[in-house]
Amino acid sequence: MNIFKGKRLENFDYEYYWNSKNQKIKDNLFEREKIIFNWIKDESKVLDAAVGNSFLPVCLKEKKKCEVYVRDVARGVLDQYRSLGIQAEVRNIYDANDDGTDNYDYIVMSEVLEHLAMPEDVIKKMSKISKFLVITIPNSAFYRFRLQLLFGRFLKQWVLHPSEHLRFWSHSDFIDWLEVLDFEVEKCEASNGLDIGPLKLFKYFPNLCGHQICYLVKKR
Numbered sequence: 001m002n003i004f005k006g007k008r009l010e011n012f013d014y015e016y017y018w019n020s021k022n023q024k025i026k027d028n029l030f031e032r033e034k035i036i037f038n039w040i041k042d043e044s045k046v047l048d049a050a051v052g053n054s055f056l057p058v059c060l061k062e063k064k065k066c067e068v069y070v071r072d073v074a075r076g077v078l079d080q081y082r083s084l085g086i087q088a089e090v091r092n093i094y095d096a097n098d099d100g101t102d103n104y105d106y107i108v109m110s111e112v113l114e115h116l117a118m119p120e121d122v123i124k125k126m127s128k129i130s131k132f133l134v135i136t137i138p139n140s141a142f143y144r145f146r147l148q149l150l151f152g153r154f155l156k157q158w159v160l161h162p163s164e165h166l167r168f169w170s171h172s173d174f175i176d177w178l179e180v181l182d183f184e185v186e187k188c189e190a191s192n193g194l195d196i197g198p199l200k201l202f203k204y205f206p207n208l209c210g211h212q213i214c215y216l217v218k219k220r
Contacts, residue, residue, distance in 0.1 A: 032191035044105040096125040141170030
C-alpha cells in the first residue's frame with residue numbers, strides 16, 4: 001500500500017494542517033491527558049505550551065482550580081479558550097521568556113517535541129520558568145512500528161504529511177536523552193498500547209508495548 005497516495009505533499013504548512021482538522025475544543029480527555037491531570041496538583045499555575053484543541057486546560061481550571069495559560073500559533077482555537085476564562089496567547093513554542101517574567105508550576109508539552117527540529121533548546125528554556133515539565137511522546141520502539149520496519153517500511157506516525165514528525169525516540173532513548181540534558185524523571189507511564197483483554201502489557205513493558213508515554217521531569 002502506498003501511504004503517500006491522496007496526500008498533499010507539496011505546499012504543506014501549519015495553517016493547512018489546522019484547517020484540515022476540527023478546531024473545536026475537545027470535550028473529553030485522551031488517556032495520556034488523564035495521566036497528566038492526575039499528576040498536576042490542585043491550584044497549580046500551569047502553561048500548556050502548544051495546546052492545540054486539548055480539553056486538559058478546561059479540566060484543570062474547572063476541576064482542580066488551577067491558574068491555566070495556553071499558547072499556540074493556531075489562532076482559531078485560542079478565542080475558544082478565552083471565552084472559557086483561560087488566558088490564551090499566540091506564541092511560537094521556541095519563544096519562551098526565561099528572564100523571570102514567566103513562572104509556572106507545570107509546563108505541559110503533550111505530543112509536541114517530536115514536531116520540533118531542536119527540542120533540546122525548548123526544554124532548556126522551559127525548565128528555567130517551571131518547576132516541572134510534563135511531556136508526552138510517541139514511542140518509536142512500539143511493537144507496531146517495529147513490525148513496519150521488519151517488513152521494509154519506515155514507521156508511520158504522521159496523519160496528513162510526513163514532515164509532521166522531525167524527531168524520533170524510543171522510551172529507552174528518551175530516558176537517556178533526558179539524563180544527558182540533566183533532567184530527572186519523577187514519573188513516567190505509558191498511556192496506551194498493547195493489551196490482551198484486561199492485561200495492559202503497555203504498563204509493564206513500555207518500551208515494547210507502550211504507544212504514547214508520559215513523563216514528569218524536572219531539572220537537576
